Structure formats: C-alpha cells, structure tokens
Amino acid sequence: MISEQDLIVQLKSERTKEQAFKELLSQYKERLYWHIRKIVISHDDADDVLQNTFIKVYKNIHNFKGESQLFSWMYRIATNESITFLNRKAKFLKASSEEIQQQAINNLKADVYFEGDEIQLKLQKAIALLPQKQQLIFNMKYFDDITYREMADILETSEGALKASYHIAVKKIEKYLSSN
Amino acid sequence: MKDNKLHLNKSAGHQVPEGYFDKVEDAIWDQANLSSKITTPGFEVPSNYFESFDAKILRKVQTQEFANPKITPFWTRQTTFYAAGIAATIILLLGLFLNSKDSLDFNDLETVSIESYLSEEEFTDQDLAALTTEDYLLFDGFNETNIPDATIENYLIEHSSLDDLEYISEP
Numbered sequence: 001m002i003s004e005q006d007l008i009v010q011l012k013s014e015r016t017k018e019q020a021f022k023e024l025l026s027q028y029k030e031r032l033y034w035h036i037r038k039i040v041i042s043h044d045d046a047d048d049v050l051q052n053t054f055i056k057v058y059k060n061i062h063n064f065k066g067e068s069q070l071f072s073w074m075y076r077i078a079t080n081e082s083i084t085f086l087n088r089k090a091k092f093l094k095a096s097s098e099e100i101q102q103q104a105i106n107n108l109k110a111d112v113y114f115e116g117d118e119i120q121l122k123l124q125k126a127i128a129l130l131p132q133k134q135q136l137i138f139n140m141k142y143f144d145d146i147t148y149r150e151m152a153d154i155l156e157t158s159e160g161a162l163k164a165s166y167h168i169a170v171k172k173i174e175k176y177l178s179s180n
Numbered sequence: 181m182k183d184n185k186l187h188l189n190k191s192a193g194h195q196v197p198e199g200y201f202d203k204v205e206d207a208i209w210d211q212a213n214l215s216s217k218i219t220t221p222g223f224e225v226p227s228n229y230f231e232s233f234d235a236k237i238l239r240k241v242q243t244q245e246f247a248n249p250k251i252t253p254f255w256t257r258q259t260t261f262y263a264a265g266i267a268a269t270i271i272l273l274l275g276l277f278l279n280s281k282d283s284l285d286f287n288d289l290e291t292v293s294i295e296s297y298l299s300e301e302e303f304t305d306q307d308l309a310a311l312t313t314e315d316y317l318l319f320d321g322f323n324e325t326n327i328p329d330a331t332i333e334n335y336l337i338e339h340s341s342l343d344d345l346e347y348i349s350e351p
Contacts, residue, residue, distance in 0.1 A: 021241070025234045033230070037223050047229075051237055058241045116222020123218050142214075143221055167207045174210040177217070 001027070004070050011061045021058055028071065029054070031144070032078045038139040039082040041104035041124070043113040049085050053078045072153040075146075079136060079154065101128045119177070126176035130169055137162055138169040 002010075002023055010020035032053060037046040056077050064073055083097075090097040105128050108114045108121060116124070127135050136155065140146045141162075148159040155162070 018238070022234060022238070025237065029233055030230055033225070034223075038221055043223070043225060043229075050233075051240065054237050055241055055244065059244075113224045113226065114222055115224045116220075119217050120220070120222035124221065139221075167203075167210075170207065170210045170214060174214050177214070 008061075008064065008066065008070060017061075024057070025054065028074055032074060035075060035140070035144060036078050036082050038127075038143065039079070039136070040085060041101065041108065042111065045085065045089075045104075049078070049081050052085075053081045056081065068153045069150070072150060075154045076156075083132070097132075098128075104128075122177055122180060123173065125180075126173040129176065130172060133157075134165050134169040134172075137165045138173070141166050142170075 002020075007020055007023060010016040011024065013020075029050070033046060033050050036049045036053070037043065040046050040049055053074070057074055060077075064070065068076075086097045086100055090100045093100065095103075105121075105124050108116070108124060114121075127138060130138065133155070137151065140151055140154075141148075146154075148162050151157075151162050152159045
C-alpha cells in the first residue's frame with residue numbers, strides 16, 4: 001500500500017492525480033461511508049454525502065497543507081458535510097436538525113438497509129437524544145475505535161474534553177437502554 | 181485546596197483526582213455492559229454499492245472538471261495594477277508632449293513685453309529704415325489714398341502754425 005506522503009504528492013500532481021484518487025477511494029471510502037451513515041442514518045443520504053465528500057477532497061487537495069493526517073482531514077470534511085446536509089434538510093423541511101434525526105430513526109424500522117434488532121434500534125434512539133458533538137464522539141469511539149488523539153485532530157477539541165464527553169455519552173446511553 | 185482533593189500514592193508520589201476510582205469503575209462498567217449488548221449499529225448497504233462507487237465518483241469528478249475547466253485569468257489583480265500604471269504613465273507623457281508648443285509666434289507676445297523691450301533697447305535710423313522695406317510701407321500706398329482738399333485744409337488750419345507754412349511754401 002502506498003504511503004500517505006506519496007499519495008499526497010501524487011494527488012497534487014495533475015499527471016498522477018487520477019490514479020492517486022482511485023487509491024484514496026479504495027483506502028477510505030468504506031470508513032468514511034460508515035462514519036457518515038451513523039450521522040445521517042439513511043443509506044441514500046449517506047451516499048449523497050459520501051459523494052460530496054470525495055468531490056470536495058478531489059477539488060481541494062491542493063489546499064491540504066499536511067498539518068494533520070490526510071485521514072483526519074478527510075474525516076473532518078465528511079463530518080462537516082454530514083452536519084451541513086442535516087441542517088440543509090431541516091431548513092428545507094422547516095424543522096430542527098434534531099427533529100430530522102428523530103424522524104430518520106423512526107423510519108429505520110421500515111428501512112430495507114437496516115438489519116438491526118430491537119436493541120440496536122434502541123441504541124440509535126438513545127444516540128439521537130445526545131447533543132450533536134456527543135453523538136459524533138460516541139460513534140467515532142464506540143464503533144470506529146478512533147483514538148482520542150485522532151479524534152482531537154478531526155474535531156479540533158482537546159483529548160481531555162473528548163474523554164469526558166465520551167464517558168458521559170456512554171452513561172446516558174446505558175441509562176436509556178436500562179430504563180427502556 | 182486543590183492538593184487536598186487528590187489521593188496521594190505515597191510509594192511512588194503519583195496523584196489522581198478525587199473520586200477518580202469510583203468514576204473509572206462506573207465508566208468501565210457502563211462500557212462493558214453496552215459492548216456486551218451491541219457491537220455494530222445494524223446498518224446495511226445495497227449489494228455491490230462499494231464496488232460501483234469508484235466508477236460513479238470518478239465519472240462525476242471528470243464531468244465536473246470538463247464542465248468547469250481550469251482557467252488562468254489574464255486579468256489578475258496584479259496584472260491589472262501593472263497595466264493601469266503603464267497606461268497612466270503613457271497618457272501623462274503624451275499629454276505633456278502634445279500640450280507643449282515648440283515655437284512661439286508674434287501673437288504669443290504680450291503688449292507690455294513689447295513696450296518694455298522697445299523702451300530698453302536702442303535703435304539706429306538704419307534699424308528703423310529696415311522696417312520700411314516691408315511691402316505695406318511702400319510710398320506707392322500713399323498715392324492710392326484720396327484725401328479730400330477740404331479735410332487737408334481743415335487739418336492745416338487746426339494743427340499748423342505760421343512756421344509750418346514757411347516749409348510748405350518752399351518749392
């Protein structure tokens with residue numbers, strides 16, 4: 001597998017950009033898809049956001065200064081695109097982004113691309129009740145096992161604050177699952 | 181006091197925040213409970229979604245590239261400033277050259293300047309005589325002028341004396 005540094009150099013060269021972009025897609029598309037999917041919930045929405053994310057990466061790779069890892073930079077774009085997508089959808093439907101998320105969770109039972117059991121559905125409901133940042137932190141740590149250091153880079157928050165937020169989120173979710 | 185809230189491990193000197201062990205126990209317990217129940221979120225993707233994604237996104241970025249080809253603008257802010265500077269300089273220089281007169285004619289002289297020149301300079305009779313060579317000062321011109329006798333008579337009565345008449349009477 002090509003190193004991140006080489007991949008960045010190739011992505012910035014017009015001659016090798018396309019080939020390097022194919023490599024980037026193969027390395028990161030699934031990880032970014034699952035990250036986006038957990039935020040926007042439905043597959044169709046996740047597909048839209050994933051496409052927008054990669055188009056943005058392709059167009060803005062020359063602006064990437066290498067101050068963070070390529071992976072962190074792409075995760076940050078994917079996170080911002082997902083949140084922007086939810087806000088835009090909420091504005092269009094004249095609702096809050098929380099209401100949109102609740103609506104997406106309520107639709108999960110009928111979603112053909114949700115194979116979760118009752119407890120997984122409850123977990124999604126519990127996550128949707130958390131503040132947006134806690135949702136992100138919980139999903140990234142619990143399901144994606146992203147380190148606090150990487151998460152601090154992606155979300156531009158201190159590691160200490162992330163740890164505290166994660167433990168609070170786990171506690172709230174466990175409490176919700178126990179009482180429901 | 182901050183120090184009083186910390187548990188002191190006397191053997192190594194390391195300290196932990198107050199209540200840390202209770203909190204960490206809760207955190208581990210919550211995490212363990214949760215992960216024993218759920219390990220995946222339960223989402224699925226359509227079959228072959230990831231396999232077909234690459235071709236779809238590559239098609240899209242290529243279409244966008246052709247739709248919006250990279251254009252290097254000729255009139256960048258910097259070139260505009262340079263061009264404006266050069267144009268202003270040319271206009272200024274042309275203005276200076278076109279408005280300046282290489283030669284002066286007699287009409288450009290002020291009457292006062294002529295008077296002061298004439299009063300300060302000395303002229304000989306020859307200098308003045310040279311002026312009479314001009315065509316319009318030839319004596320022939322006087323012959324063409326008809327002055328009625330009555331006008332001459334009146335002029336002589338008003339402006340002449342007996343002394344003047346002596347000169348006139350001489351042949």
